[in-house]
Amino acid sequence: MATTIREKELARIDRVLEKHGLKKTGLRRGILLAFAEAKSSLTQAELIETVSKESGPVDRVSVYRNLTHLKESGVLHEVDSNNYVFCSHECDDHAHLLLFCQKCHKHQEIKDHDRIGSFMSSLGVLRFFGKKQPIFLRGVCAGCT
Numbered sequence: 001m002a003t004t005i006r007e008k009e010l011a012r013i014d015r016v017l018e019k020h021g022l023k024k025t026g027l028r029r030g031i032l033l034a035f036a037e038a039k040s041s042l043t044q045a046e047l048i049e050t051v052s053k054e055s056g057p058v059d060r061v062s063v064y065r066n067l068t069h070l071k072e073s074g075v076l077h078e079v080d081s082n083n084y085v086f087c088s089h090e091c092d093d094h095a096h097l098l099l100f101c102q103k104c105h106k107h108q109e110i111k112d113h114d115r116i117g118s119f120m121s122s123l124g125v126l127r128f129f130g131k132k133q134p135i136f137l138r139g140v141c142a143g144c145t
Helices: 005-019 026-037 044-055 060-072 113-122
Strands: 076-080 083-086 097-101 107-110 135-139
Touching: 005 026, 026 044, 026 060, 026 083, 044 060, 060 076, 076 097, 076 135
Parallel strands: 097 135
Antiparallel strands: 076 083, 097 107
């Protein structure tokens, strides 16, 4: 039987949760699946609406706690105030670059670790980014200009 796109996403979600030592709860998997299937970033309210449509009413506080925990673990990135995205490349201990369009809310993660590493090295004593903390570039993408 062929594997569906959703099954592949759930397998990836399980790998990410396992890699970060996080429990594979139904709510946590549902939250990450909502982000994986989203075309752009999601706010907490949009996330609650999406997860509720899929699995019934969810507790707002539980969603908030999960968002906080997933963000602290490096699985989600807060790209703008209360706007989150799922890390697209299963972050390891390296800095990465995240581009975020403030108009359409689409995002792209840059995976060129050599160039990003060179940039980080060039900062010298000014290097204040954490290993898992992305470097954000916010602006308007070419499609929105």
